[in-house]
Amino acid sequence: GLECEPFVVATGDAAAPVPDNGLSLTRTGWITRGELRTLVGHRRTGPDSGTTVAPRVGNLVLTGGTGASLADMVASTRRGILITALWYLRPVD
DSSP, X not given: OXXXXXXXXXXXXXXXXXXXXXXBOOOOOOEETTEEOOOOBOTTHHHHHTOOOBOOOSOOXXXXXXXXXXXXXXXXXXXXXXXXXXXXXXXXX
16 A cells, blocks of 8 residues: 555656656665655756755655654654654755
8 A cells, every 4th residue: 555656757846857757766765763864866966966866756664663652752862853744844944
């Protein structure tokens, strides 16, 4: 139930520029051990900025963790942000 298209389906907006249409999607490690490792990068902007091409995908699966409860995770976090819903999420300052 977590499948998405195996390639970019471009709509002509900033999220999926037309030049990326048909670009193969692969697994991408966005976050590793709580640290952001990869940002969305397009075919055109990747080489200019020295980043890898990492198009937006149709789903996100989080794996790993310790099985701790939400209360335990909050109690043991020195500095962080708790996001409980992703709906029309705007950049977080």
